Amino acid sequence: AFGGSKFFTIILNAIAGRVLGPAGFGLLGIASALAEVGKLVSGAGLDFLVAREVASEPARAPRLSHDVALIKLLNAAGVYILLALLVATLDYPPVLLPLVLILGSALFIENLSDLLDAVFQGLQRMRVTTVAFLVSGLVLLGTGSAALLSGLGLRAYAMCFVIGFLVRFVVMFIAARRAGLIELGWRGIDRVESRRLVLASLPLLASTGLALIFHRMDLLMLGTLETTAAVGLYTAAVRVIDSVVLVPRVLGTALYPALRKSLQEDPVRARALLTESSRITLTVCSGIAVLVWVLAPWALSVTPGPEFVAAADVLRLLSFGIVLQGLAHVVARLLLAIDAERDFLGAVSVALVLNFALNLYLIPRYGLLGAAWATLLANGVSGSLYLLAAWRRGHALAWRAGIGGPLLALAVGAAVSVPVDWPLPAGLRLVLAWALVLVLSGGLRLTDLSRLVDLLRRRPSGTSQ
Structure with missing residues (x-):
């Protein structure tokens, strides 16, 4: 499923590169790298723990998904505020800030989908994930291609990621709701349990977050040391x-x-x-x-x-x-x-x-x-x-x-x-x-x-x- 979704992304990249050119593609690459860092820092590590604990105690899935979703929401709010300040402070083009915020919103939605994916992984029910990935990839390919070929610009193209990831979340949410794996309504956070989860995930959170920064360090630094056209060439590779x-x-x-x-x-x-x-x-x-x-x-x-x-x-x-x-x-x-x-x-x-x-x-x-x-x-x-x-x-x-x-x-x-x-x-x-x-x-x-x-x-x- 992930491979099929990647294939749709490759096709979309082929269209984006031809329409946006190296400079536009470079801006998109820098914005994506920054937004991905925000996604990982705000939620990495928790999904791994959720999958492991649901596999051991399936009955805990509703409470775990509720608490972790709230933790991710609070983390994302703080992380993306810091990212916005970082982009505004460093010598990045002004158009980059709205792109980072739009893509950050898309990746927050994906973060919630990853949580549901972890629940299904813990229960070894991968069919829902397969369907959600493929449907999301098709929607993203269709909307993204339309935005690019219509000349709507980078912001409209970035919004297509919000739409595509939202479709994936809705598919998984409906399936999880029908299976009784999540509960609607505000229940508050179990502070003791949430604190345990966050502390347990910190080593993995830090390592995966740093690993992503490690793998995107070249793009992030090229964004301040080279032209956007040069970054576009590097992003293509x-x-x-x-x-x-x-x-x-x-x-x-x-x-x-x-x-x-x-x-x-x-x-x-x-x-x-x-x-x-x-x-x-x-x-x-x-x-x-x-x-x-x-x-x-x-x-x-x-x-x-x-x-x-x-x-x-x-x-x-x-x-x-x-x-x-x-x-x-x-x-x-x-x-x-x-x-x-x-x-x-x-x-x-x-x-x-x-x-x-x-x-x-x-x-x-x-x-x-x-x-x-x-x-x-x-x-x-x-x-x-x-x-x-x-x-x-x-x-x-x-x-x-x-x-x-x-x-x-x-x-x-x-x-x-x-x-x-x-x-x-x-x-x-x-x-x-x-x-x-x-x-x-x-x-x-x-x-x-x-x-x-x-x-x-x-x-x-x-x-x-």
Whole structure:
């Protein structure tokens, strides 16, 4: 469902890029990044706890959804007031403030939908989420396309996100209401329970919020150091990356329930599951990275449009970070499964400071490529810190049987793709080197496809030994 919704977004980006051009697309990218930070800070962490507690005690779903919705409302009010002051204070174009507020409203509605999604996840009723995602994506595609092609401007286009996310919320609200999972009316907040929820979610809230700022640091800093047209080019590359990193997110989400259960019941089986799943995830991510590198000019010409092909080098550089993001997703799920949220927070905090410093140094000197290098280097440090945290907890990821093959294959492929006077084209050199090293190192095996399907179907027995 999320993949289908993403596909609709890709089509919408293709239209937006052609209609708005690099400058308009850049403004939209900065506004989206700021609004996304507000969404995460106002509600992240709570949904994870709701899903976990509803799974344990389904009868608590109505009270939990009521209290968490009120907490999110209060958080969002404070966060978006601060964001508005930040945008007004910094050297951003005046048109950015209304865009941030409109998109912030849309993402607050999405935040409420995520709460209901967490309730349904806890009860393992995913059909409602599937329908809501697809209907919302179709509505957003239809209204957004109409607003863009009619020349109504950025504000009208941003309002389409409010409409699309509202449709998703209404679908999920009706389903939850019929299932008796929510109650209407004002009941007040259970202060003791709400305080417990907020305190329990703080490590995860802080780490996920900082992680989003980490992943949007390049866009946020480019918005103050470069022109909006330059930010538009960079945003185009980032949107392509965002579309494909859906894969490690889905794999990480599918891995989490089986991994947590295995860690509690059979640590030996859990280690085998983690080794095999991490290798398969990184193999898939490295293949996607190679594909994005080779098809970068074509991908940008299709979405968001021919004007953005100039960002091909940026996209190629960012593509190597897909594997690092895949690694981070796997290890982050491991840290959450062993209740090591504080280690997760520490790693993200260090990586965020480094990312800020690298962007501050590299963007004035190398422009868009500097931002891409800063992001890539910070992703490498972030993944290394995650691995270190897992090792300290006694859950080191296997190198030879696990993550080593895919990482080595992509590193060798990247090394031979540098622009030198060799007989073969750079893309072909990259593909051949990656495939050869991947096979020789054992990173790719004949049974991987069936095990990948087992993982996605949450049948961990097929991903063992």
